[in-house]
Amino acid sequence: MPSSAKVPMPTLERLATYLTVLTDLKVRSIDTISSADIESRAGVNAAQFRKDLSYFGEFGRPGIGYNVNELHKRISRILKLDKTQPVLLVGAGNLGSALAGYPPLRAENFQIVAVFDNNPSKIDTKLWDLAIKDIEKIVSENETLQAKIGIIAVPSRVAQEVAEKLVEAKVSTILNFAPTMLKLPSGITARNVDFVQELAVLSFHLPND
Amino acid sequence: MPSSAKVPMPTLERLATYLTVLTDLKVRSIDTISSADIESRAGVNAAQFRKDLSYFGEFGRPGIGYNVNELHKRISRILKLDKTQPVLLVGAGNLGSALAGYPPLRAENFQIVAVFDNNPSKIDTKLWDLAIKDIEKIVSENETLQAKIGIIAVPSRVAQEVAEKLVEAKVSTILNFAPTMLKLPSGITARNVDFVQELAVLSFHLPND
């Protein structure tokens, strides 16, 4: 029942996976599932799944299983995906553009509310339906927007600098796509998405000729 | 000394992180570092770093530390990043386009050698310097190319189908950007990059108003 007991990071990551599976089950109009079903669909051990949920309360009925809609709703709630989250995007290059136009983000209630760049020739042009703004204005812009999540999609060499501006703009969590270790004040949560790292791990597993 | 003893996945992931740090040290012309330096720069415990390396042999000199260039070279070698790896990209949308034009990939010796899509209006047009080819031709195309790594950058609903084509084309490792659980034959290694999952974890950590 306690929602405050420290939740392991892997549990949190799997929660998002369960949501993906549950969304799919909803589409297929399946309305009850067991932890064993999850095991076969998500590749996560059934006991693991039940344990993960146990950090947040009771969700199923012994002998029956879980109601798909209810479980989806409750996990969304836990991950704070039940209401729209405003997000600041920094970097209007290829990657930033792809992120701003990425449908699954909207589907899960993340809304990019502003895009920033430092390139004068981009400032005041549009990225999809958003005006690209001067990165120097991020602090004042976010006074109104009040976004708490920031995405860094700029080259590595300026990522640290951008991170500091995001912190100044009162963002408290950062998703960093640049392959750099950010130095951040405590209290700021950051995650790195590193394509090259992912490919490197795959590369290691390649058969040796 | 054994390179074959099963290496933990987190070790492999950190190896790529070390490489990033080492590249940076090379740029700064620093040529010797200790595990304690790595701890402060990569945020990884010094003992952890030494343990990670120990799966692959001996790399440093007691009392001295590690030679930056040599360590970089050896880790590159371990991850098979010392020679160019050909990669097939499926999906010539926004994300595929961003990946194909992503400089760090080239910097680490990954080379996208072909792009495939199923959209007739895209086929035979160019994505950067590559001709977009019909996904139906992937098997025959890869007979010549012999790429072993595939990237899936298509919408979720077609990701499974694309994965199967990649397997048919004799790819053995897959990086999947679609938020779906792929069902793959054993022997195929896959990793998912899920932006929404990353954001969901951040979202969880958001202060409750």
Added chain:
DNA sequence: TAGATTGTTAATCGATTAACAATC
């Protein structure tokens, strides 16, 4: 030599999974 730092062992910590009483 004295000081620094490695590679590795052993101790700790935490996450995964099996087992089962409770319950539908």
Added chain:
DNA sequence: TAGATTGTTAATCGATTAACAATC
């Protein structure tokens, strides 16, 4: 009731870290 499946405890497994002899 008998069968199914949960939530949770306890056992297992594996990864992280501290400690230290070896060595530069």
